[in-house]
Amino acid sequence: MRKSTLLKSLAAAAVAIGTSFSALAADPIKIGSVLSVTGPAAFLGDPELKTLQLYVESINKAGGVLGRQLQLVHYDDGSDAGKANGFAKRLIDDDKVDIIVGGTTTGSTMSMAPLVEKAEIPFISLAGAVVIVEPVKKWIFKTPHTDRMAAEKVFEDMKKRGLTKVALLSETSGFGASGKKETEGMAGKMGITLVANETYGPKDTDMTPQLTKIKNAAGVQAVFVFGLGQGPAVVNKNYKQLGITLPLYHAHGVASEEFIKLSGPAGEGVRLPAAALLVAEKLAANDPQKPVATGYRKAYNDRYKEDVSTFGGHAYDGLMIAVDAFKRAGGTEKAKVRDAIEATKGYIGTGGRVNMSPTDHMGLDLSAFRMLEIKNGDWALIN
Amino acid sequence: MALLEVENLSIAFGGVKAVQNVSFAVDPGIVYSVIGPNGAGKTTLFNLITGVYTPSEGEIRLDGQSIAGTAPHELALRGMARTFQNLQICMNMSALENVMVGAHLQLDRNLIKAMLRFPALARRDDQLRDEARGLMRFVGLDAYCNLGANSMPYGALKRLEIARALAAKPRILFLDEPAAGLNSKETAEIDELVQKVAESGITVVLVEHDMKMVMNISDRILVLDYGKKLTEGTAQEVRENPDVIAAYLGSTV
Amino acid sequence: MKMISRHKPLLILAGVLLLLPLVLPNNFYYDIAIRMAINAIIVLGLNLLIGFAGQISLGHAGFVGIGAYASAILPTHFGWHPLLAMTAGAAVASVIAAIVARPIFRLKGHYLAMATLGLGIIIAIVIKNEATYTGGPDGMAVPALGIGGFTINGEKQWYWVLAGLLLFSFWASKNLIDSPFGRALRALHGSEVASQVMGVDIVRYKVAIFILSAFFASLMGSVTAHYIGFVTPNIADFFHSIELVTMVVVGGMASIYGSLIGAVLLTALPQALSTFEGWETVVFGSILIFCMIFMPRGLVPTLAERFGGRGEDK
Numbered sequence: 042m043r044k045s046t047l048l049k050s051l052a053a054a055a056v057a058i059g060t061s062f063s064a065l066a067a068d069p070i071k072i073g074s075v076l077s078v079t080g081p082a083a084f085l086g087d088p089e090l091k092t093l094q095l096y097v098e099s100i101n102k103a104g105g106v107l108g109r110q111l112q113l114v115h116y117d118d119g120s121d122a123g124k125a126n127g128f129a130k131r132l133i134d135d136d137k138v139d140i141i142v143g144g145t146t147t148g149s150t151m152s153m154a155p156l157v158e159k160a161e162i163p164f165i166s167l168a169g170a171v172v173i174v175e176p177v178k179k180w181i182f183k184t185p186h187t188d189r190m191a192a193e194k195v196f197e198d199m200k201k202r203g204l205t206k207v208a209l210l211s212e213t214s215g216f217g218a219s220g221k222k223e224t225e226g227m228a229g230k231m232g233i234t235l236v237a238n239e240t241y242g243p244k245d246t247d248m249t250p251q252l253t254k255i256k257n258a259a260g261v262q263a264v265f266v267f268g269l270g271q272g273p274a275v276v277n278k279n280y281k282q283l284g285i286t287l288p289l290y291h292a293h294g295v296a297s298e299e300f301i302k303l304s305g306p307a308g309e310g311v312r313l314p315a316a317a318l319l320v321a322e323k324l325a326a327n328d329p330q331k332p333v334a335t336g337y338r339k340a341y342n343d344r345y346k347e348d349v350s351t352f353g354g355h356a357y358d359g360l361m362i363a364v365d366a367f368k369r370a371g372g373t374e375k376a377k378v379r380d381a382i383e384a385t386k387g388y389i390g391t392g393g394r395v396n397m398s399p400t401d402h403m404g405l406d407l408s409a410f411r412m413l414e415i416k417n418g419d420w421a422l423i424n
Numbered sequence: 425m426a427l428l429e430v431e432n433l434s435i436a437f438g439g440v441k442a443v444q445n446v447s448f449a450v451d452p453g454i455v456y457s458v459i460g461p462n463g464a465g466k467t468t469l470f471n472l473i474t475g476v477y478t479p480s481e482g483e484i485r486l487d488g489q490s491i492a493g494t495a496p497h498e499l500a501l502r503g504m505a506r507t508f509q510n511l512q513i514c515m516n517m518s519a520l521e522n523v524m525v526g527a528h529l530q531l532d533r534n535l536i537k538a539m540l541r542f543p544a545l546a547r548r549d550d551q552l553r554d555e556a557r558g559l560m561r562f563v564g565l566d567a568y569c570n571l572g573a574n575s576m577p578y579g580a581l582k583r584l585e586i587a588r589a590l591a592a593k594p595r596i597l598f599l600d601e602p603a604a605g606l607n608s609k610e611t612a613e614i615d616e617l618v619q620k621v622a623e624s625g626i627t628v629v630l631v632e633h634d635m636k637m638v639m640n641i642s643d644r645i646l647v648l649d650y651g652k653k654l655t656e657g658t659a660q661e662v663r664e665n666p667d668v669i670a671a672y673l674g675s676t677v
Numbered sequence: 678m679k680m681i682s683r684h685k686p687l688l689i690l691a692g693v694l695l696l697l698p699l700v701l702p703n704n705f706y707y708d709i710a711i712r713m714a715i716n717a718i719i720v721l722g723l724n725l726l727i728g729f730a731g732q733i734s735l736g737h738a739g740f741v742g743i744g745a746y747a748s749a750i751l752p753t754h755f756g757w758h759p760l761l762a763m764t765a766g767a768a769v770a771s772v773i774a775a776i777v778a779r780p781i782f783r784l785k786g787h788y789l790a791m792a793t794l795g796l797g798i799i800i801a802i803v804i805k806n807e808a809t810y811t812g813g814p815d816g817m818a819v820p821a822l823g824i825g826g827f828t829i830n831g832e833k834q835w836y837w838v839l840a841g842l843l844l845f846s847f848w849a850s851k852n853l854i855d856s857p858f859g860r861a862l863r864a865l866h867g868s869e870v871a872s873q874v875m876g877v878d879i880v881r882y883k884v885a886i887f888i889l890s891a892f893f894a895s896l897m898g899s900v901t902a903h904y905i906g907f908v909t910p911n912i913a914d915f916f917h918s919i920e921l922v923t924m925v926v927v928g929g930m931a932s933i934y935g936s937l938i939g940a941v942l943l944t945a946l947p948q949a950l951s952t953f954e955g956w957e958t959v960v961f962g963s964i965l966i967f968c969m970i971f972m973p974r975g976l977v978p979t980l981a982e983r984f985g986g987r988g989e990d991k
Binding site: 048079117120121122124125126127128130131133134135146147148151152154155170172213214215218219316 | 702703704705706708709712806808813814815816818832901905906907908909911912945948951957958
């Protein structure tokens with residue numbers, strides 16, 4: 042008998058908690074977001090969230106969009122793609138958002154993808170992998186450059202220098218594994234021969250064995266490292282310790298000031314492809330990206346007192362593309378907004394010039410990447 | 425033929441020989457007691473016979489078949505049951521369920537049938553519940569049937585151990601100090617209960633400190649001292665044995 | 678009459694499940710209810726192992742992962758029927774459980790915890806590394822669960838499927854606990870030596886219940902995969918294992934309905950706390966600490982006792 046009262050009161054409590062979830066009237070434009078603000082992908086999700094909060098605030102101060110305020114509804118998936126799926130349902134069914142910007146990792150994006158497709162709601166992902174937009178999914182777009190583009194940009198630069206025999210060293214993380222696959226594919230297309238193909242774990246602290254193998258690989262002319270976080274900086278140090286003098290390239294995942302600091306003197310001469318954002322001040326005065334990049338950089342720096350990262354830039358681009366689409370669609374009707382996003386042309390963002398089309402839901406080409414080199418402890422543009 | 429035969433049984437823990445060269449035989453249907461001062465090896469002897477320990481040397485035979493080193497749950501199959509000096513009651517279960525566990529081997533223990541509650545299994549369980557109540561009554565615990573074992577007093581738990589052992593329908597029952605820690609009235613009741621059990625045809629092997637009780641109900645008595653057999657015989661013989669008197673250092677036997 | 682009284686909590690649960698859709702405002706709440714049910718069934722199996730048999734497993738998410746990935750990989754790469762894949766996953770989980778159980782259950786206490794922990798981590802690593810089949814850390818899509826031309830589709834249909842599974846699981850668990858098998862299981866928790874002497878082959882029972890809970894976990898892994906339509910290695914990782922054990926402990930060890938309450942609360946809590954903006958982990962942790970200090974035996978047993986019940990609902 043008592044157990045039944047217990048159950049009843051628990052059910053009542055559950056309903057009470059439930060009603061408090063419910064959202065307010067749908068007057069503002071609701072921008073939903075699921076980001077990995079905590080957990081292993083926090084270094085991506087944290088600047089993304091900060092950027093969204095910063096710009097939703099400043100857009101609202103300036104009068105909002107179409108005379109309506111923006112309302113950001115965000116959830117932290119803790120870098121767990123399974124949770125992202127649940128939060129996406131909440132955004133769609135409970136918060137009834139008008140658009141979703143976010144999905145920090147490829148995993149969370151893909152776990153949300155079937156839901157947004159079914160619910161027919163525009164979705165701009167901030168994650169990297171090609172699978173998000175290839176094959177094209179009607180309601181899904183993304184802002185970051187793909188790992189395939191990074192490989193292409195690097196190989197392009199190598200070929201300019203006459204380097205065709207390359208050793209690949211990739212991390213066994215999701216980012217590295219996907220990069221490895223795309224690099225292998227791109228090598229064939231671009232006439233590059235992979236003479237060595239090594240991997241390391243995301244938490245490894247010594248890559249000497251892999252680099253020794255690479256050093257001894259027959260005919261090797263350059264080395265390409267595909268990783269995130271600390272690993273690539275360790276590679277730089279080991280590289281110098283082993284006295285390897287071959288040109289060393291990294292992927293776009295380590296494009297941050299932090300990477301230079303971690304590498305120290307060992308970073309000198311290392312090249313990588315990155316968005317213009319990283320070298321905003323060094324861009325030519327007539328570069329169309331200069332105002333956007335410096336503007337975002339300054340706003341972010343002023344507010345948070347920390348360096349910008351390209352990841353926050355992806356969120357900036359996602360939000361701005363969405364806002365632009367709302368304006369052109371003249372409202373929040375989902376099909377119209379989707380069409381407007383797909384029709385985005387010549388939008389200049391932190392990531393590059395975006396030209397979407399029914400067959401391209403990312404809209405970036407290779408010009409979005411700049412080839413950078415570390416010189417005297419700072420980034421230098423290579424033309 | 426003797427029901428239980430023990431021959432030259434020994435066990436050593438490290439360098440300590442807890443039981444040394446002990447031999448005896450228990451005929452069916454009697455009450456056989458093992459006595460001796462504290463640390464004489466009585467409980468160790470029980471643990472050896474009931475399979476909790478494996479002997480270092482020697483032989484144990486039940487119905488003429490060797491059982492030394494056999495696992496306890498296999499000995500249960502052969503009709504052996506016991507109680508424990510330091511209570512081994514399942515405090516996470518009700519008193520009645522403790523008794524029902526005793527009947528474990530007589531039941532259908534299939535997992536799938538249990539989950540789907542096959543009617544035959546459910547019927548047998550209901551029947552067992554009644555039998556278990558009967559056993560609770562037999563040991564004088566009717567009042568505790570519906571209680572959790574953890575809310576029963578010490579004296580009642582001692583009897584619960586006996587009820588659980590009886591549920592196994594054993595041929596030979598080992599009781600390890602059933603009266604330890606009980607007052608004289610409770611001891612007298614246990615005394616009576618053990619006799620009732622013996623009268624029902626179950627062979628009883630008893631370890632007990634209460635000499636009055638031992639002398640009163642035992643058909644034969646084995647005396648251990650420092651792990652060795654001191655003597656064996658009827659109550660009368662043991663009482664008059666000078667070695668026994670010496671071992672107990674003048675305590676009235 | 679007797680049957681009704683034996684299963685009174687189950688009937689109440691059935692009533693709640695039947696009426697719940699009347700108060701669920703939208704699919705999101707159905708989603709939460711479905712996740713609660715999935716967790717409750719896994720936790721129930723785990724509670725049979727931890728609470729009733731007294732054996733710890735810190736690697737149970739590994740079995741959930743096996744089921745989830747069997748349902749993702751076998752139909753996608755090999756064209757198996759989802760039901761067959763689900764069965765195969767559960768079979769593989771059971772076989773792995775059976776193989777490791779015997780050596781594992783020779784261990785006790787910390788060693789057992791470490792061994793199961795290791796097992797879970799190994800499964801998670803394999804899933805992460807075999808990217809050709811599993812999609813690696815980014816995960817992979819799972820086809821819908823269709824049975825004879827009918828495809829389970831949408832939260833409302835899944836809700837009724839899970840409601841049915843939940844009721845069946847509680848009914849079967851309650852039956853198990855009250856059977857000779859269940860009593861032997863609880864007895865070996867209460868006293869290993871006494872249960873052995875009563876004829877219980879304790880290793881056999883520990884192994885059997887470990888397999889059963891792995892089987893439950895794998896099946897629900899498959900259900901999760903089909904329901905969400907996407908799996909990532911997180912489903913098999915250590916934190917998920919800990920989450921499951923926490924549900925057992927908070928709800929109440931050796932309490933069937935504690936499993937339900939633990940799963941319901943710990944599934945709802947992160948959602949309810951998501952408005953705390955970065956403080957949710959702190960609040961979540963505080964609630965757990967509070968529970969453990971003031972209700973160390975878990976919610977259901979503690980409350981049942983406080984409100985004068987018999988202390989244990991089993």
